[in-house]
Amino acid sequence: STWKLFIVPLSPLPLTSTPASRQLGIGILLMFIAAVTTVGNLLVLGALAWSREVLQGVTFSFIGSLAFADLIMGALVMPAGAAYILGGSWRLGELMCLLWNSVDVLSTTASIDTLCVIAMDRYVAITDPLRYQMHLTPKRARFLIAFVWFIAAMISFFPILMGWWRSDDPAACYADPDCCEYVSGKLYTAISSVIVFYMPLSIMVFVYSRVLKEAERQVSVLNSSQCLPSCCRSLPERRALKTLSLVMGVFIACWLPFFICYAIQIFCMTCVPGPLFLFLIWLSDTNSTFNPFLYSRSPEFMSAYKRILCCNSDEKHHGVGAPPRGRG
Structure with a gap:
C-alpha cells in the first residue's frame, strides 16, 4: 500500500521500464503478500466466530479487532497499491x-493501536490478574475497541477528505488525476506519526x-518449586516469553526502518x-501479514483452524472442545 506517501513527497515508481519478466515477478510477489494477509486474517476471524464458546474473553475481542484491521489492509489496500505501483498511474479518479x-491510514492506525491495547491487556493480566478480572470487563473492552477505531478515523478520513494534510510544496501532484501521491505539511506529519507509531511503540x-x-x-x-515434576515446569511461561519476543521483534523490524527513513526525509x-523507501513501505505493511500467525499460535486457534479447513460444521456453535452431535 502507499498511505505513507502522504507523509513525505515520493513519486510512485512505475515498473513499466523494467523487463517484463521482472515486472511480472514483482506483481506476483505483491499480490501473494496481499492474498496471504487476507486469508490469514480471515482464518482468525473465522476461528473466533466458529469456536466462540472457547475463543472468548476480552483478549480474543482485541485479536478480532486486530484481524479486522489487517484484513482491510490485505483485501482492499494492498491490491490497489500493487496495481498503482505496477501501472505507474492512478486510474480511479481523485x-x-x-x-x-x-x-489505508484507518487500517494501519487501527492495527498498530490495537497492538498497543493488546500489550496493555497482557500487562495487566500478568502483573495483576485479580484486578484484571474485575476491571477489564467485556463492556470496557468494547469501549477500548471503539475508541481505537475512533482515533483511527479521526487521523485518517477527516484530515484527508477535508484537505487539512496538504502542504504548499510545488512538487505535490494534487491537480493530476493520474497521480495519487500525498505531500503533507510538517505539522500534520509530526502529529500523525506520533499517534500512529511513536506513542504506541513507546507504550x-x-x-x-x-x-x-x-x-x-x-x-x-516455578522452576524452583518442589510441587511440580521437572518435566512440567515453566513450559507455558516459556512459550509466552517466546511469543512476546516474536511480537515485539516483528513489529519493530517491520515498522521502525520506515519511520527512521521518514524522519530522515523531513530534513533531507x-x-x-x-526504491528503498518503496521497499520499506511494503515491509511495514507486512506486519499485517505476520500478525495473524503471531497472535493465534495457541492450541485453541490451531484446533479451530483445522475444523474450518476440514469444513467440520458439527462443532461450529459448540466450541473446539465440545463433543460432536449424533447423526440422528
Whole structure:
C-alpha cells in the first residue's frame, strides 16, 4: 500500500521500464503478500466466530479487532497499491484516491493501536490478574475497541477528505488525476506519526519489558518449586516469553526502518533512494501479514483452524472442545 506517501513527497515508481519478466515477478510477489494477509486474517476471524464458546474473553475481542484491521489492509489496500505501483498511474479518479488513502491510514492506525491495547491487556493480566478480572470487563473492552477505531478515523478520513494534510510544496501532484501521491505539511506529519507509531511503540516497549520481567520471575519461581515434576515446569511461561519476543521483534523490524527513513526525509528529501523507501513501505505493511500467525499460535486457534479447513460444521456453535452431535 502507499498511505505513507502522504507523509513525505515520493513519486510512485512505475515498473513499466523494467523487463517484463521482472515486472511480472514483482506483481506476483505483491499480490501473494496481499492474498496471504487476507486469508490469514480471515482464518482468525473465522476461528473466533466458529469456536466462540472457547475463543472468548476480552483478549480474543482485541485479536478480532486486530484481524479486522489487517484484513482491510490485505483485501482492499494492498491490491490497489500493487496495481498503482505496477501501472505507474492512478486510474480511479481523485475521490477514490482520497478514499483509498483514508482506508489505508484507518487500517494501519487501527492495527498498530490495537497492538498497543493488546500489550496493555497482557500487562495487566500478568502483573495483576485479580484486578484484571474485575476491571477489564467485556463492556470496557468494547469501549477500548471503539475508541481505537475512533482515533483511527479521526487521523485518517477527516484530515484527508477535508484537505487539512496538504502542504504548499510545488512538487505535490494534487491537480493530476493520474497521480495519487500525498505531500503533507510538517505539522500534520509530526502529529500523525506520533499517534500512529511513536506513542504506541513507546507504550509497547515499556509494557512488554515489564511483562517479560514478570514472566521470567514466574518462570524462576516455578522452576524452583518442589510441587511440580521437572518435566512440567515453566513450559507455558516459556512459550509466552517466546511469543512476546516474536511480537515485539516483528513489529519493530517491520515498522521502525520506515519511520527512521521518514524522519530522515523531513530534513533531507534526497537522502533515501526511492526504491528503498518503496521497499520499506511494503515491509511495514507486512506486519499485517505476520500478525495473524503471531497472535493465534495457541492450541485453541490451531484446533479451530483445522475444523474450518476440514469444513467440520458439527462443532461450529459448540466450541473446539465440545463433543460432536449424533447423526440422528
